[in-house]
Amino acid sequence: MADAVPPRRPRSVPRLLGLTLLGALLPGTGLIAGGRRRIGALILILTLGLVGLGVYVGLTRREDVLAASVVPSRLLMASAAIGALAMLWMAVIVASHRSLRPATGGAVGRAVGALFVGMLCFAIAAPAAIGVQSVLAQRDLVQDVFVAQGEGKSATRPTEIDTKDPWEDKPRLNLLLLGGDDAPSRPGVRTDTVIVASIDTKTGNTALISMPRQLTFMPFPKDSPLHEIYPNGYGQEGLSLEGRLEWMLTAMYQNIPAAHPGILGPSDNEGADVLKQSVGEAIGLKLDYYVQANLKGFAELVDALGGITVNVNERVAMGGVSSSHIPPSEWIEPGPNQHLDGRHALWFARGRYGADDDQRQIRQRCAIKGIVDAADPQTLVTKYKAIARAGQQLLRTDIPQELLPALVELGLRVKSGTVSNVHLDASKLRLKYLHPDYDALRDTVEAALEQSTPPATTAPKTTPGTTKPTRKPTTIATPAPTQDLVDACAYHPDGDQPN
Structure with missing residues (x-):
């Protein structure tokens, strides 16, 4: 029931824009300030979780990310994920601003708020679009230049590879x-x-x-x-x-x-x-x-x-x-x-x-x-x-x-x-x-x-x-x-x- 009765909303335009910006930088905070505490807290927790996961992966699993960047199916999923996250982020910004906006307000204030929200959404949509284009360009590059193991014709290419550890017996x-x-x-x-x-x-x-x-x-x-x-x-x-x-x-x-x-x-x-x-x-x-x-x-x-x-x-x-x-x-x-x-x-x-x-x-x-x-x-x-x-x-x-x-x-x-x-x-x-x-x-x-x-610590193996x-x-x-x-x-x- 708490979400149904929002607290007193900010009336000044500068404060409204400031809280809208805060809600864009840290999704969920704008909804909390606008009285929609439950949904705002959920989005904030999810945001912090995604940020934490990104930091963890970037610091400890960089090789896995780079390896995934050359797998066409994963690149397609990544492009879809980038687009979906951008859409959700913009939806949260719009919802935050609407919950923060005064019930009554002048036309000038509403116009300024709408313009500000539009600028924030563009700041998210533009890099997201570039990101999707880059990921799809990478997918096209991989598919156009590199063939699958069972496809293409080569008289000298190795017929079998160990995808898990191809260098295990190959110095x-x-x-x-x-x-x-x-x-x-x-x-x-x-x-x-x-x-x-x-x-x-x-x-x-x-x-x-x-x-x-x-x-x-x-x-x-x-x-x-x-x-x-x-x-x-x-x-x-x-x-x-x-x-x-x-x-x-x-x-x-x-x-x-x-x-x-x-x-x-x-x-x-x-x-x-x-x-x-x-x-x-x-x-x-x-x-x-x-x-x-x-x-x-x-x-x-x-x-x-x-x-x-x-x-x-x-x-x-x-x-x-x-x-x-x-x-x-x-x-x-x-x-x-x-x-x-x-x-x-x-x-x-x-x-x-x-x-x-x-x-x-x-x-x-x-x-x-x-x-x-x-x-x-x-x-x-x-x-x-x-x-x-x-x-x-x-x-x-x-x-x-x-x-x-x-x-x-x-x-x-x-x-x-x-x-x-x-x-x-x-x-x-x-x-x-x-x-x-x-x-x-x-x-x-x-x-x-x-x-x-470097000198080997064990006797070298005969490899192809x-x-x-x-x-x-x-x-x-x-x-x-x-x-x-x-x-x-x-x-x-x-x-x-x-x-």
Whole structure:
């Protein structure tokens, strides 16, 4: 009965607006002040409970929240929950104001109150709408880029995964990162960027292995159908330099599927499957999944992030053709902490005029580091819709949706771990010659990964994450160490890179 007989209501407009605001900031208090104590107390208790639950989850279950953010069904429920909570919150504000409003009042006071309530409701509806759009954009991104485990076609993707703990018996996750030059103005696709990211699943420490684009006679595993066709690797003897171009690593993505369609089995991306097998054999690792980015999407992603910040240690050409002696029309000038938009970041990563592949590979790794650094929580929250839209245009991958929650948790370890470069001595490994020393390359990568991995407390298990070829170690100079990208991407105005 207490709710049916409200106490004396406030008569002044300032007090009315103040209590309405209090009821909006702490739902339930306005109803209590307006005499509707029972329903107000219930809403207040529910509000405090939801706030407490949110604080608890944010402090103790952040990994679970992030894991849920890549599950389409949970994202759909989250968007519905955001919309429902916003509607209920606005209904409470309106009800609070009506219970607080004087039984009699002037038209001006009523108009001011209605305007104030409308502003409060808009302050809730606008961010709620952005939140729903961002959640649905994330759902679209997950569904468009990542396929379910039983869907899609891949000749090299693992057939089974343990979704509860996929890293239990897997010390390293090996990802093939491909940068393709696909564009409407270009026939076919060449992979100018081929990088392997080998991630320690316990610590998140990541080693990046950049493969020179001009490698020839790339090998294949002995159990691959391509090994039967190219037992000595993908290449031909006696060709001129121009003739070798179609037999280099950069051309394999396009040329091998064109020459041998379907040879590895049903696949949605035959070129990526070919490179997973060949690059993995060349460095002695079994590559689990690939992530492929195109040039147009890269620029859009950088713009969506608001740009990236990198150190520029030498002039970088924006265009130009060295072989035809056509100079570039623009340059990115040297300097520390250069903030680049998408167009300039793309040229920073791929500018070729007057630069060799080693310089480009360093810049590509630094561009990746710049993207990781730019993807801070504030940027992701405020610009996520644009980031997700760019991601849909940017990415192709065979990573299954079921693995995404575990990958999100691993991504947090990568964010707090170290990202290093495995330095490959081009001279000792003969990387710029017709027949690279792939045995020495495997030894170098193996030694570098052992250096970057903390000593195990128990005997390591044999896992499908890496392969150990049965061969005699090749005698080379001291294996090249890993190099932290913080040092590699620092500003060196004298042009000297740290060793």
